[in-house]
Amino acid sequence: MDKTEATSKPALSFWEIWNMSFGFMGIQFGFALQNANVSRIFETLGASVDDIPILWIAAPVTGLVVQPIIGYLSDKTWNRLGRRRPYFLVGAILASVALVIMPNSPALWIAAGMLWIMDASINISMEPFRAFVGDMLPDYQRTKGFAMQSFFIGTGAVIASLLPYIMTNWIGLPNTAGAGEIPLSVQWSFYIGAIAFLGAVLWTVFRTGEYPPEMMERFEEKGNTEAAIRPDTNEVQNSGARKLYAGIIALIAGAGLTAIFMGEGYEKELLIFSCGLLALGVLLVFAGYLQKSGYEEHGLVEVMTDFIGMPKTMVQLSMVQFFSWFALFSLWIYTTSAVTAHIYGTTDTTSALYNEGADWVGVAFGVYNGFAAIVAFALPTLAQWTSRKVVHAFSLFIGGLSLVSIYFVSHPYVLLIPMLGVGLAWASILAMPYAILSSAIPAHKMGVYMGIFNFFVVLPQIIAASILGFLVQNYFGGEAIYALIIGGITLTIASIMMLFVEDDADKSVPLS
Template identity: 55%
Template sequence: MKAKPRLDFWQLWNMSFGYVGIQFGFALQNANVSRIFETLGASIDEIPILWIAGPVTGLIVQPIVGYMSDRTWNRLGRRKPFFLVGAILASLALFVMPNSPALWFAAGMLWILDASINITMEPMRAFVGDMLPDEQRTSGFAMQTFFIGASSVVGSLMPWLLSNVFQVANTAPEGVVPDSVKWSFILGGGVYFITVMWTVFRVKEYSPEEQQAFHGEDPGQGDAAGGADFELNHQRYAMGGSLLVVGGVVFTALIQSLGWDKGLYILSCGAGAYGVLQLIAAWRYRAGSRSGLVEIIHDLGNMPTAMRQLALAQVFTWFALFAFFIYATGAVTSHHFGSSDPQSVAYNEGANWVGVLMSVYNGVAALVAFLLPILAKRTSRVSTHMACLIIGGFGLASMYVFRNPHFLIISMIGLGIAWSSLLTLPYAILSSVVPYRKMGVYMGMFNFFIVIPQILAAAVLGLLVRTVFNGQAILALVLGGASMVVAAVLMLRVKDEHHGT
C-alpha cells in the first residue's frame, strides 16, 4: 500500500481557502436573512417557516452532489467541478437576494442560495478525506474551521462596518432593505467567487488510480471513481416504504383536522416522500438497477456504526444552533434593545449588534480551531467534543440572564468554542470510518443530521414561541442551550475508531 503523503501548512491553506467565500456567504445569510424577511413584512412567528426552503434543499442536494462527485473525474478533478458550479450560482444569488421586491421572492432566493452553498460545501468536506491521510484529517478540518470562523467575523460584521465606518445608510423606507445590507451581499458574492477559484486552481486532486494505490488496490480493481456491487433487501424496503407513506398521510390528516402548526407538514410530507423513495428503490432493484437512487438508499440504510452514533448528537446540537440562527435577531432586538419594529432605530441597532455577536463567536471558533487537534490528541476526539458542547450550551442559555447587550459577548465565547468543535471533530471522526469510494455520498448524508433538526426547529419553534413562550424569542435560545447539553451527553455513545490528528 502506498502511503498518502502529508501536506504542509500552505497546502492545507490552499485546499481549504475556498471556505472563506463559502462561510462569508453563510454568515451574511445567518445574520441578515431574518432581518430581510421582517423588513419585507414577515411576522416573528412566520420567520421559521420561511427559513425552511434552505434545509429542504440541502436535504436533497447534498447526497446527490456527494454521489455524483464520487463518480466524477475530468480535467478539473473529482470535487473541483462542483466547487466551480456552486461558486457561480451562490455569487449570483448573493447579488440578487437583498434586492428582492417581495417576501416570496426573498424566500425563493434563500432556496437558491442555500442550494448553491451546498453544491460547493459538500465536496469541500469530502475533499479533506480525499487529500489527507487519516492522521492529518483533524488538522485538515481544523483549517477549514479557522477559515469558517475568520471569514464569518468579517461577513457578520459587514452591515455594522459599512454603516459605522463608511457611513452607508442603515435604515430605509418601509419594505426596503437598507443599503448597508445590500452592499454587504454584493461584496460577499465577489469574495465567494474569488476564494473558491483560488482553491480550484491551486490544488491538484489525486487521480482514481492514485487513490487505489493509497488503499492497497490494483489499478484495474473495480471502478475507483464509482461504487461497488451490493445487495438490497427489497422486500424490507418495500414494507418500510409503505409504512412511511401511510404514516405520512395519517400525520398530515391529523395536522389538518386538529389545526396544528403548518410547519409540521414538512415532517409529515418528508416522511411520506422518503417512503416513496424507498418504494422506488425497491422496485428499481428488482428490475436490475444498482445505481443512482438505489445505491443512495442502500448506503443510507447501511451507514457505518460510528456515523449512526454521531447522528443523534448532531441532531440535538444543530437544533440548538438553528434556534440561535433563526431567533438571535428577534431575541436580542426585543429582550435587550426593547424593540420589535424593523423601522425603529433601536431595532436596527440591535440587528447590527447581532452581527457583531456572530462575529465574536466565529472569531473564537477560528482561534479554538488551532487547539482542537492538540486537545483531541491528548484526550480523545469524543471527550474534547463533549466538553465543548457543554460550554456552548451554557453560553447559549446565558443570553437570557445577561440583560446588558455587551455581556452577550461572554455568551458568544462559549458558543464559539462549541461551534469550532462542531465544525471539526465530527467530520474528522466520520472521514476515518467511511469507505473512501463513498466519501462524498456519506459526507452528503451526514448533512441529514444538520437539516433534520433545522426542519424540526422551523416546524416546532414557531409554535412554541407563539404559544408556550408568549412571543418571547429569547426562550427559544434557552431551549437551544439545553438541547446542546443533551447532545454532549449523547456523545458518550460514540465509539471513535481512530484517534489521529
C-alpha cells in the first residue's frame, strides 16, 4: 500500500523506536541531576531540612501550568520541524542554559529561581515526548514505545546520577567546598548534563520524522474510545454551568482553608495547597464564563472541558498516579537528608562525611535508574503473560516495601538493595500508566490529555511539598527518614488501587 494513502499506522522497527525515544535520555540527564543534587545545593546555600519542600515547589507548580499548555499547543502545531519536535528543541536549549547556571548560583533565592526555569524548560521538552509515542506508533506497539522511553530514562539517570561520584573518584575534582560554595564535582556534572541534554534531543529531532496532519487524520482511530469520552448534546450545553459551580466550590474551599492556614500554628507550606485550590477555582469560573458566553473553542475552555470529562480509565489511573508520585517526591527531596543523617550520622553540609553521603545518594539513584533501564525491556513481555495492570500493581508494591525498608539500613552498601525495588517501580511508573492511557484517549487530543494526566503527577508533589516538611518537623523530630516511610505507604496504596483500573486493551491487542 502506498504510504501516503495508508489508513493505519505502520509498525516501526526497533531502531526507529530507538531514535524517536533517544531524546528522553537527555531529558533524564536534566531530571536526574536535579533530583539528586538540588537539595544538596539548597542545603549548601543555607536552607534547612524543613525549608527544602517549599523550595522544591517550583518544579511541580511549573509542570502543572506548562504541560497542559504545551500539550494543547502541540496538538495544534505544524511547521517545518513538525508537530512535537519544535517543543523538544526549544525546551532542550532553555534547559541546557539553566543547567549551566544552577551550580553557579551565588544565593539560595537564585538557585530556587533556576530550579523553576530549569523545570519549566524540561517540561516543554518532556510533555510532547509522551504524545509522540501515541502519534507515531500503532496501539499494539505503544507499550514497547513507552518501555523504550523507560530504558533511556534509566540509562540517562544512571550516568547523570553518578557524575558527581565520577568527577570526584575518577577525575579527581573536589567534592567539598567552602561554606555557601558548590563543589567543583557538582558544577562539572551539570555542565556535562547540559551538553548531553541538548545533544540527545537534537538526535531525535533530526533522526525522526513526523506524520503530517492529513496523514494523522487518516490514522485517527475512531470507535469505542472516542465515543466513550465525547459528551452528548445536553452535556455540552451544561458543561459551562458545571465549571462555574465547581469553580465556586473550589474558591470557597480555597478561601476558607487559606484563612485557617494563615492563623498561628500552621506552617507556610500549607498555604501552597489552599492557594492552589483558589487558583483552580478561578480557572474553572473563568472557563465556565467563557463557555456560557459562546467561546467554546477557547483553549482554556477546551482544557477544562477535557479535564472534567476524563474517561473512566484515565480517572482510575489518575488516582494511582497521585499516590505513586507522592512517594517519588518524598524520595527525591528527602533521600539526601535521610541518608546523610540516618546512615552517615551527620547534618553538617560542609563536612567530608556529609558530602560522601550525598555522593552515595547519587550512586544509589544511579542503581535504581540502572535497574529500571534493564527491567524496562522485560515489562512488555511480563504484561503479555499477565496484564499491564497486574505488572504495574506488583511493581508499585515492591517499590513501597523497598522505601519502608530503608529505615532498617545501617550500611551504605545495603542501601543499594531497596534501590532495586525502587527501580522496578520507577520503570513501571514511566511505562505502564502511559501505555494504558494512550489506548483510552483519542489520537487528536493525545497531547492535551497527556498534559492533563500530568496534573496527577504534579498535584501530589505540591501536596507533598505542603505537608511533608510540616509532618517531619512536628511529628518526627526533623528526621527525614520518616518521609521515605510515608512515601512507601502511599506507593503501597497505589499498588492496591491499580488492581481496580480497567484496561480492556490487555485483552484485545498484543503488547510487544
